[in-house]
Amino acid sequence: MAKLRDGNGGKSAPPEGPYEIDSTQHLQRVRDEQVRFAEFVARFYDEAGTILSLSSGIRELRIILHLVTSHFDGKLVTSSSLAAESGLSYGTAIRTIDGMQQSGLILRREKTASGRSHSLHPSPELLLRWRQFAYTGAELVQDNLQKVPSRRRPGGLPAKVLPAPAVLSEKLSLDGGLRVLVHADPTFIAMLNLKRQFEMILGTPIHSRAHSIDRLRTELIRNAELDESDYDIVAVDLPWFGEMAQTERLLPLDDLLSMSAEDRCDIYPDALASSCWNGRQYGVPIMVSGEVLVHRSDLFERAGLATPRTTEDVLQAASILHQPGSGISGIAWNGGRGTPLGHTVLMLMAAFGQPIIQMHDGPEGPQFSPAPGVAHRPMFDSEAARQTVDYLLRLREFSPPDVLEMAWYDRARCYGDGRAAMAYSHSLLAPVYELDPASPAYRSTRYAPHAAGPAGAPIVPIGGYSLSIPSNIAPERIGTVSKALEALTSAPAAKLYLSNGSLSSPRRSVSRDPEVAALSPLIANIDEMDARGLLRMWPRPPIPGISDIISIAGEELHDMLTGTASAHAALAAAQSRSEQVLEAVGRTRSSGRRHAVGGRAPQR
Structure with a gap:
């Protein structure tokens, strides 16, 4: 597979965490439960046929088994190969296959532009029926052979269970294949593991690259x-949409997507709102994450501590659980200079009740509504900002020695390795400990909103990424690429990501799928936090210049935490530099020029 062009002039920098890779690297995929069940049925069927001297038996079953396993493994099936696998005579097999196609169970798709050859795939109806069969079959095995009472509801498949994504009825015709740029996180790893299956679904090769947040x-x-554009589809961090839309780097999607009102309501509302700018949609969420306070339930219970609800509770718990002699710190957080610490500052200011820019208060707290020409004012000179600084200084006393070098993966790894009793961590990295039985935090983690400051309220700042189309994509590719974008962001696709290592759901229907919810208690926790109105976008509003403001906050307050600047000087510098950024944004808006803005750090 050809690599995408490197945007770093051929130079390579060390990756930030284990997820920053491209699709030329092959990972081991976790095979879907439905495939394992199909293989079990096939072996059972073979043994029954041999031992009991059966003839053709249920003639369609072998055909269905081969179609389903090939669909999940991304292997191409033709009429001849399917007939060979059926165990039937060739003529009988072909007649059976034709009958299944006529009854809507098999989808026949052209392999080439000439239309002379075709591939065969399970139809959406067959995938739905197979999901019913696998669900019921597993239940029967559990009840009757393992002698373990099933916890599944009686009456067959619950209505909330989503089927696997089916292939598109027509292959996508894209010269050179689909070129994708994404964020380096577990959802991308899941996409890469599923590469062959999605190439089958879309009917075109996929070339991917993943970068950490700043590099992206x-x-x-x-x-x-x-x-x-070098890419057809790109991942965009939710707060970047104001900048990316205003500078015309992204294509509006309103006229390209066929999303229904029901489909839009399925996506977590603040994630969808963050993907819009000035009333137009520029992205579709593929992953939604909440920054939460994760904490070890076993350590809290042993110490007789309750889940922290206030920032003072956090400090008290951190002081009690901080045992550096035993290799355990009280709490881990993003303290690395620049963007990592800048995100921490924004999240904590929100917990103290203050958005990073001035906003109007509404019935449910600060209200952000983008409007053309609005001048925004940074709030580093607020009382909440001063309280945030004081909280960070006190928090550092109970933090790991290397906390001022930590970024997203580092803090999750620190917590997952048992080196911290708590962490401010995004749920997108929960697989580090939720899916690792060797982690001390495995099945011993509770999830809570950000603890509130004196004038704040519990909140879960929303994070995540949406998929978008670059505005400079070749015009002839737009229509085809938009179909790929819809397929990659659908509810069945999201379920597939979660079944293969991601724990970040962008949709309510996916989070409430009982098979998805069973993967980790985190999924239901985040969904419940959204239902309570806690999963909010305003802590990181998608305004032009937000990336620079985040970086500025992380630079100035890092100087404070390392002792090279006072709290007063750091906040004053952050306020001044952020004002410069927003003034530059206003000038850019007026001129209509396409470029990034930023405030230069003063020389100390």
């Missing part, structure tokens, strides 16, 4: 300056 934004900007 740099690559998006570099790509936007090209005459023609």
